[in-house]
Amino acid sequence: MATAPKLHAVILAGGAGERFWPASRQAHPKPFLRVDGEESLIQTTVRRARRFAGRNCVWVVCGREHAREIRKQTGLPSDRIIVEPRRRNTAMAIAFSTQRIAASFPDAVLAVLSADHLIPDERAFAEAIRKAARAAREAGVLVTLGVQPSRPEPGYGYIQVGRPVGRGHPGLRSVRRFVEKPDLTTAKRYLKSGDYLWNAGIFVWTAQTLLGEVEGLAPALHAALVPLEGVKRPGAAKLRAAYDAAPSEPIDIAIMERSSRVWTLPVKFRWSDVGTWESLALELGVKTGTTVVVDGDLAHDDRGGNLVWSSSTGKNHRTVALLGVEGLAVIDTGDALLVARLDQSPEVRNIVKALKADDREDLT
Amino acid sequence: MATAPKLHAVILAGGAGERFWPASRQAHPKPFLRVDGEESLIQTTVRRARRFAGRNCVWVVCGREHAREIRKQTGLPSDRIIVEPRRRNTAMAIAFSTQRIAASFPDAVLAVLSADHLIPDERAFAEAIRKAARAAREAGVLVTLGVQPSRPEPGYGYIQVGRPVGRGHPGLRSVRRFVEKPDLTTAKRYLKSGDYLWNAGIFVWTAQTLLGEVEGLAPALHAALVPLEGVKRPGAAKLRAAYDAAPSEPIDIAIMERSSRVWTLPVKFRWSDVGTWESLALELGVKTGTTVVVDGDLAHDDRGGNLVWSSSTGKNHRTVALLGVEGLAVIDTGDALLVARLDQSPEVRNIVKALKADDREDLT
Numbered sequence: 001m002a003t004a005p006k007l008h009a010v011i012l013a014g015g016a017g018e019r020f021w022p023a024s025r026q027a028h029p030k031p032f033l034r035v036d037g038e039e040s041l042i043q044t045t046v047r048r049a050r051r052f053a054g055r056n057c058v059w060v061v062c063g064r065e066h067a068r069e070i071r072k073q074t075g076l077p078s079d080r081i082i083v084e085p086r087r088r089n090t091a092m093a094i095a096f097s098t099q100r101i102a103a104s105f106p107d108a109v110l111a112v113l114s115a116d117h118l119i120p121d122e123r124a125f126a127e128a129i130r131k132a133a134r135a136a137r138e139a140g141v142l143v144t145l146g147v148q149p150s151r152p153e154p155g156y157g158y159i160q161v162g163r164p165v166g167r168g169h170p171g172l173r174s175v176r177r178f179v180e181k182p183d184l185t186t187a188k189r190y191l192k193s194g195d196y197l198w199n200a201g202i203f204v205w206t207a208q209t210l211l212g213e214v215e216g217l218a219p220a221l222h223a224a225l226v227p228l229e230g231v232k233r234p235g236a237a238k239l240r241a242a243y244d245a246a247p248s249e250p251i252d253i254a255i256m257e258r259s260s261r262v263w264t265l266p267v268k269f270r271w272s273d274v275g276t277w278e279s280l281a282l283e284l285g286v287k288t289g290t291t292v293v294v295d296g297d298l299a300h301d302d303r304g305g306n307l308v309w310s311s312s313t314g315k316n317h318r319t320v321a322l323l324g325v326e327g328l329a330v331i332d333t334g335d336a337l338l339v340a341r342l343d344q345s346p347e348v349r350n351i352v353k354a355l356k357a358d359d360r361e362d363l364t
Numbered sequence: 365m366a367t368a369p370k371l372h373a374v375i376l377a378g379g380a381g382e383r384f385w386p387a388s389r390q391a392h393p394k395p396f397l398r399v400d401g402e403e404s405l406i407q408t409t410v411r412r413a414r415r416f417a418g419r420n421c422v423w424v425v426c427g428r429e430h431a432r433e434i435r436k437q438t439g440l441p442s443d444r445i446i447v448e449p450r451r452r453n454t455a456m457a458i459a460f461s462t463q464r465i466a467a468s469f470p471d472a473v474l475a476v477l478s479a480d481h482l483i484p485d486e487r488a489f490a491e492a493i494r495k496a497a498r499a500a501r502e503a504g505v506l507v508t509l510g511v512q513p514s515r516p517e518p519g520y521g522y523i524q525v526g527r528p529v530g531r532g533h534p535g536l537r538s539v540r541r542f543v544e545k546p547d548l549t550t551a552k553r554y555l556k557s558g559d560y561l562w563n564a565g566i567f568v569w570t571a572q573t574l575l576g577e578v579e580g581l582a583p584a585l586h587a588a589l590v591p592l593e594g595v596k597r598p599g600a601a602k603l604r605a606a607y608d609a610a611p612s613e614p615i616d617i618a619i620m621e622r623s624s625r626v627w628t629l630p631v632k633f634r635w636s637d638v639g640t641w642e643s644l645a646l647e648l649g650v651k652t653g654t655t656v657v658v659d660g661d662l663a664h665d666d667r668g669g670n671l672v673w674s675s676s677t678g679k680n681h682r683t684v685a686l687l688g689v690e691g692l693a694v695i696d697t698g699d700a701l702l703v704a705r706l707d708q709s710p711e712v713r714n715i716v717k718a719l720k721a722d723d724r725e726d727l728t
Contacts, residue, residue: 319701351685
C-alpha cells in the first residue's frame with residue numbers, strides 16, 4: 001500500500017553503552033538513561049523526531065531484550081518497533097529497517113537517528129532534517145548531517161566538506177572524504193581549517209535511494225536481504241537466516257564511504273553522541289568549579305567540577321559527600337559504585353571487559 | 365577494701381570520631397570501627413590491655429549512649445564500665461575514674477589508654493607499660509609514654525625530653541616541656557633534633573599520685589570530686605552535679621603541663637592515634653600504587669594508593685570500581701558515601717558540621 005511521501009524517523013537503539021557502566025548495563029543500555037533526571041535518552045529522541053516525522057512514522061530498531069522497555073518508555077505501537085534477532089552493526093540495522101518500512105511506504109523519506117544523542121535545539125534540528133529531506137527526495141542523494149565542531153574532539157569521526165552542491169539546495173555540500181577518529185593534533189588542525197565537520201551519524205535519504213546504493217555497493221548485504229524483499233512480517237527463521245548471512249559493517253564503511261551520491265548538510269546546533277562520562281559531563285555543564293548532580297543527594301562538595309549520579313531510591317538512598325576532589329565521575333547505582341577521572345572515562349569499557357572476564361556478567 | 369597493688373588499665377572511649385565520617389557516627393563512634401575487618405578498635409585495645417592488667421582490672425570510661433555496645437563488644441562486666449553522665453574532657457574522665465577505682469583499690473597503679481589507638485607490637489607495648497608502672501610506683505611520678513617519631517607529623521603534640529632520671533630507672537627521662545601541634549617546618553626540625561617525642565596520651569601513675577596532683581594543681585577539678593570521695597556507686601544526681609561543677613580541660617593542660625613530677629618513657633614501637641582517614645590509610649599500608657580494602661568488593665583499580673571501605677552487606681552489597689584515581693578515601697556505608705582526598709581528610713569534620721547545621725543529624 002503506497003501513501004504520499006512522508007518523512008519517517010528510524011531510531012537506532014542498538015548500543016550497549018559499556019562506557020556508561022555502571023549506570024548502563026546490557027539489560028539497561030544507554031538509551032534508557034535519564035541523564036536529565038526526567039526523560040530517558042530514547043524518550044527525548046522520540047519526542048524530538050515527532051517534530052518532523054509524519055503521524056505514525058517514528059520507528060525504533062532494537063534487540064529483542066529491549067523491545068518491551070522501549071514500548072513502555074516511548075508508547076510506540078509494537079508494529080513500529082523493528083526487532084533485530086541479533087546485532088549486526090548499523091549497515092544491516094539500517095538496510096533491514098529501510099526494507100521493512102519500504103514494504104509499506106515505498107516512497108518513504110527516512111531520517112536515521114541514534115537513540116542516545118543529545119541535541120538541545122530541537123527546532124534547529126527539525127529544520128535541518130526537513131531541509132536534508134527535500135534534497136534527498138529531489139536529488140536522490142544520501143545526506144549526512146555534519147556538525148560544526150566546537151572543540152578539537154578526537155573522539156569523533158570527521159567529514160571533510162567539498163563544494164556547495166548548487167543553487168537548488170543552498171547550504172548542502174558535497175563530501176570530499178570521511179575520516180576516522182583523528183589524534184588530538186590532527187583534530188586541532190581540523191578545527192582550525194574550518195573544512196571539517198563532525199560526522200554525527202544522522203542520515204537522510206529516500207528508502208529507494210538507500211536500497212539502490214545497498215544493491216550497488218554492498219552486494220553481500222543486499223543478498224542477505226533479498227529473501228525478505230516485500231515481506232511485511234518476516235518469520236523468525238527467515239529473519240534469523242538473513243541476519244546470519246549479513247556482513248557486520250557500520251553504514252559508514254558499507255555505504256557512505258563508497259557512494260558517489262553523498263551530500264552533507266553542515267549544521268551549527270549543539271550535538272553530542274555522549275560517548276563517555278566526560279562528554280556527558282560536558283553536555284550537562286560540568287566545568288571547573290561546577291558540579292552537576294544528575295540524580296542523588298550531594299551534601300558536600302568543596303571543589304566542584306564533578307559529575308554525581310547516585311540513582312538510588314528508597315532503602316538504597318544514600319547521601320554523597322565529596323572532599324578535595326574535582327574532575328571525577330561518581331556514579332552510584334544500587335549494586336555498583338564507580339569513581340573515575342572524567343578524562344579517563346573512555347577506559348570504563350575496560351572495567352566491563354574485566355568484569356566479563358571474571359564471570360561477573362551480573363554486573364555488566 | 366584494699367588489695368595488693370595491681371596494674372589497672374583505664375580505657376578512655378569518649379571520642380566522637382567525626383573525622384571518620386561516614387563510617388563513624390555519634391551512635392557508632394571511632395572505637396567501634398573494625399579497621400582490620402575483624403576486631404573493633406576497642407576490642408583490640410581491651411585485648412592489648414589484658415597483656416599487662418591484673419585479672420578484672422580493665423576499665424572503660426564512656427558515655428551512657430555507648431555503654432551497652434561496649435559491654436557487648438568487650439564482654440567486660442558492667443561494674444568495669446564507668447559511665448560519664450556527660451562529656452567533660454579527659455581531665456575529668458581520668459580524675460573521676462581514678463577516684464572510682466581508688467575507692468576499691470586504693471593502691472592501684474593505672475595505665476590510662478585510649479580506645480582508638482593502633483599499636484601493632486603488643487608485646488613491646490605491655491613491656492613499656494610495666495616498666496613505666498614500676499617507675500610510677502617507686503618514684504611517685506606521672507609517666508607519659510613518648511613515641512619516637514617516624515615522620516614529621518604536624519598532627520600530634522610533642523614532648524621535649526630532658527635528662528635521664530637516674531640509674532634506678534634506666535630509659536626514663538625527665539620532661540623539658542610539652543608542645544602543641546607544630547607546623548610542618550617545626551615538626552621537621554623536631555624530627556631532626558632527636559629531642560622530641562610524640563605525646564601519645566598514654567599515662568601511667570598510681571591512683572594516689574594522680575589524685576594528689578589533682579588536689580594540688582587543679583583545685584576546681586578536685587573540688588568537683590570531693591563529694592564523690594570514697595563513694596563506690598554514686599547516685600545519678602550526685603554524679604551529674606560533680607560533672608556540672610568540673611571544668612572541661614584536657615589532662616595535658618590540667619595536670620601534665622603543670623606538674624613537676626612528670627617523667628617520660630621513650631618508646632620505639634609503632635603507634636598511631638588514627639586521627640584521620642589519611643593516618644588510618646598509612647597504618648593499614650596504603651602507599652603509592654597500593655590500595656587497601658578494609659571491607660568490600662573492589663572490582664577494578666588501575667592506579668592504587670586508595671583506601672576503600674564499602675561496609676555494605678547483603679542487600680546493600682555493592683561492587684566498587686576505581687578508574688584513574690589515587691590518594692582517595694572511598695568510604696561507602698549503607699546510607700552515605702564519602703569520596704575524599706586522603707591528604708585533605710582532616711576536613712571531614714567540616715562535612716559533619718555542615719550536616720549538623722543543615723539539620724541532618726540522622727547522618728552524623
